[in-house]
Amino acid sequence: MSRALPSLTALKVFEVAGRLRSFSKAAAEMNITQGAVSRQIRALEDELRVRLFVRLTRQVQLSPAGEKYLAEVQAAFRTLEQATAKVREQRTRSILTISVLPSVGSFWLMPRLARFSQRHPEIETRVISSIEPVNLHGGEVDVAIRVGALPGRRYDVDVPRVDLTMMVDWRGVLAEELAPDTLVPVFSPSLTDDPRAVSEPAVIQQLPLIHTTSRPHAWPDWMRACGLAPTNAPRTLEYGHFFMSMEAARQREGVAIVPDILLSGSASQGLVAATGCKVRSAGEYYLLSLNERCNERAISTFRDWAQQEMTKHAPGRAADGLPAPSS
Incomplete structure (x- = not known):
């Protein structure tokens, strides 16, 4: 059964940008261009049909929907990290x-x-x-x-x-x-x-x-x-x-x-x-x-x-x- 999930890359870009509250800082952390960050965020917003960021003149802010979504995405990434660590531990144990x-x-x-x-x-x-x-x-x-x-x-x-x-x-x-x-x-x-x-x-x-x-x-x-x-x-x-x-x-x-x-x-x-x-x-x-x-x-x-x-x-x-x- 197919799952209606957004791109994992787009979710990761959103998590970094939301955590740093900056597209430019996210680009620097992920070693990609600021334009690539903007495109991934826009594609995610289009897929979800909701605005995740409020674009201001020199900064971006999370929208109310973006704040809630960021918390859920971060929790999901933590779950994935824990599961991955367990698999690696079993492999080496x-x-x-x-x-x-x-x-x-x-x-x-x-x-x-x-x-x-x-x-x-x-x-x-x-x-x-x-x-x-x-x-x-x-x-x-x-x-x-x-x-x-x-x-x-x-x-x-x-x-x-x-x-x-x-x-x-x-x-x-x-x-x-x-x-x-x-x-x-x-x-x-x-x-x-x-x-x-x-x-x-x-x-x-x-x-x-x-x-x-x-x-x-x-x-x-x-x-x-x-x-x-x-x-x-x-x-x-x-x-x-x-x-x-x-x-x-x-x-x-x-x-x-x-x-x-x-x-x-x-x-x-x-x-x-x-x-x-x-x-x-x-x-x-x-x-x-x-x-x-x-x-x-x-x-x-x-x-x-x-x-x-x-x-x-x-x-x-x-x-x-x-x-x-x-x-």
């Missing part, structure tokens, strides 16, 4: 979809992500929480943070296993190490009358142990690495994710064993870490992306930021930020 392990997302990524967004407003982040192997070839995820062992990488048989698969398909995947996976026991200081005693693996083994479903071998493997015989006690305390196990530890249900990457900031409140009982596992935390996309601005920007954040809050020292058993 990137959407980055990040797949992250639930507890790492809750305790490491999300408390920091607002700072990333403030620093890089041109990148919109979308976070997917999952422990499932990630498929970067499907187009639904741009980068992922996972924990595990790279294909072909070997570890000592005595170190704790990581019972998670990182990738569906490793072809063309760039894996950049963020941090080692180090397990540390954590507990509420009111769990025992003598928190100092809970710095010895043999003492920890005798306390109620909180297990995490996603890492079923964490406690038995930790005990083996500490030279202890794994206990055969039934798992009466078991939770689906580390953040659940940590909350159970806060509630004095027992001792949880968690990766020290999670132990920073508010995540550690109400917990004491047995920092002398940390054991590195057979895996690391990796930032995963496709080689063919690794230099895309949003991906490379997030990669650099994540590596810097991990360096500032190095997991090897994160658990040391928790209170140690008091002497």
Whole structure:
């Protein structure tokens, strides 16, 4: 359907002339002749069948109709400018979809992500929480943070296993190490009358142990690495994710064993870490992306930021930020 609209050029000339209250000044601002301004205004008046300006000897004034029309035209131009700015912003704005392990997302990524967004407003982040192997070839995820062992990488048989698969398909995947996976026991200081005693693996083994479903071998493997015989006690305390196990530890249900990457900031409140009982596992935390996309601005920007954040809050020292058993 055709619209009965005047020429956009004529409207722009009218807006400038009306705002400046001068044909000559309008000509100077628009870099055209004063005659061209006069012709555009006359053509607009003829089309509208109304006089927009009152021509005086040495100046022009807006007519009452011109005053009202100018306000409407300026409002319309503002709307067009705002719409254009939004389109340009959408064109330059990137959407980055990040797949992250639930507890790492809750305790490491999300408390920091607002700072990333403030620093890089041109990148919109979308976070997917999952422990499932990630498929970067499907187009639904741009980068992922996972924990595990790279294909072909070997570890000592005595170190704790990581019972998670990182990738569906490793072809063309760039894996950049963020941090080692180090397990540390954590507990509420009111769990025992003598928190100092809970710095010895043999003492920890005798306390109620909180297990995490996603890492079923964490406690038995930790005990083996500490030279202890794994206990055969039934798992009466078991939770689906580390953040659940940590909350159970806060509630004095027992001792949880968690990766020290999670132990920073508010995540550690109400917990004491047995920092002398940390054991590195057979895996690391990796930032995963496709080689063919690794230099895309949003991906490379997030990669650099994540590596810097991990360096500032190095997991090897994160658990040391928790209170140690008091002497």
